Amino acid sequence: MLSDKKILVITRHWEKKSTSRLHLKFLGLLKNDVSEYTLLDGNSAFTSRNADGKVCVDPLEVYEKYKPDIVIGYTSYGFARNFFSKFPCKKVMIETDFYKRINDLDWYRENKFDLIIQRGSYDPTIEFEIPMVYLPFSADEKEFFPLARWKQRKNIVGFAGSRNSPIYADRRNAIEKLSKANLLKLEGTRIKGYPKFIRSVKMFLTSTEIDSAHGKTFETLASGTVLLTPPFSLQEELFGPPSFGCVVYKKDGSDIVKKVRELRKNTNLAKDIAENGYKIFLEKHTHSHRIKELKFHLSNLLSERPQEKIWSI
Numbered sequence: 001m002l003s004d005k006k007i008l009v010i011t012r013h014w015e016k017k018s019t020s021r022l023h024l025k026f027l028g029l030l031k032n033d034v035s036e037y038t039l040l041d042g043n044s045a046f047t048s049r050n051a052d053g054k055v056c057v058d059p060l061e062v063y064e065k066y067k068p069d070i071v072i073g074y075t076s077y078g079f080a081r082n083f084f085s086k087f088p089c090k091k092v093m094i095e096t097d098f099y100k101r102i103n104d105l106d107w108y109r110e111n112k113f114d115l116i117i118q119r120g121s122y123d124p125t126i127e128f129e130i131p132m133v134y135l136p137f138s139a140d141e142k143e144f145f146p147l148a149r150w151k152q153r154k155n156i157v158g159f160a161g162s163r164n165s166p167i168y169a170d171r172r173n174a175i176e177k178l179s180k181a182n183l184l185k186l187e188g189t190r191i192k193g194y195p196k197f198i199r200s201v202k203m204f205l206t207s208t209e210i211d212s213a214h215g216k217t218f219e220t221l222a223s224g225t226v227l228l229t230p231p232f233s234l235q236e237e238l239f240g241p242p243s244f245g246c247v248v249y250k251k252d253g254s255d256i257v258k259k260v261r262e263l264r265k266n267t268n269l270a271k272d273i274a275e276n277g278y279k280i281f282l283e284k285h286t287h288s289h290r291i292k293e294l295k296f297h298l299s300n301l302l303s304e305r306p307q308e309k310i311w312s313i
Helices: 018-022 024-032 059-066 106-111 169-180 194-200 215-222 235-239 256-265 267-284 287-302
Strands: 006-011 036-040 070-074 090-095 115-118 132-134 154-160 184-187 201-205 226-229
Touching: 006 024, 006 059, 024 036, 024 070, 024 287, 036 059, 070 287, 090 106, 090 287, 115 287, 154 169, 154 194, 154 256, 169 184, 169 201, 169 256, 194 201, 194 215, 201 256, 201 267, 215 226, 215 267, 226 256, 226 267, 235 267, 256 267
Parallel strands: 006 036, 006 070, 070 090, 090 115, 115 132, 154 184, 154 201, 201 226
Antiparallel strands: none
């Protein structure tokens, strides 16, 4: 259905930045299944911005140059309220921070989107006339993979990322408690060799303040590392029952030290959980799985078929 179609992706993300690994690298897999794939990223003249911080090029000029069948906006950041409405083709918005727009749904209406794909966060209770589907994050199995031997790993919890953002209260609680107990190896947001770091430890800390699984969740499973996470929506549907493929701690972090100490003491249990999580990843959450789901939604859009909500939203 997509083999003779042209896809245009417009985003404020930069393709060459390491932080875009969750975004543009994944979308680039569409190149293998469409007749033409074009990316206009934050380094493109077509996404230059004016003094107000909004993209200031003429959308019709962009359309005439590339003549896409589908234009995909990757997150609403930096785009005006009517930028996409001017494209005379199918229009899709892929959001990673949907919760930031929750009180401004008119932004999507005024841009006249045909489909909203939510990735990093979502609210399944919202009733909206524009079809919305949930497309969870995933990980690249060639970049994130387990060490050959479990004993090579450090018997400690690893963490990499921001610790100061106001939305990460759960994360800060867990970090504080694990740090005081000398159970945590901390790294910042710009860590070099990030995939190697995740597979160098037996456990990895994540948090889900936006009530859904973010990228590190899938990267941890892909690395064959025990995932430590608070509860979030669709957890069992994505990863199975608690303590099977991951370890769930309370949002206030009150039980995390006890659970980590138990895993450190019983390394065979930790290994079993990590291996179960890795199997779940291989069965459901590789980039290959997710790109098939994305192609399914795009094909339905072009065929005017109703969107099937694969992941319950």
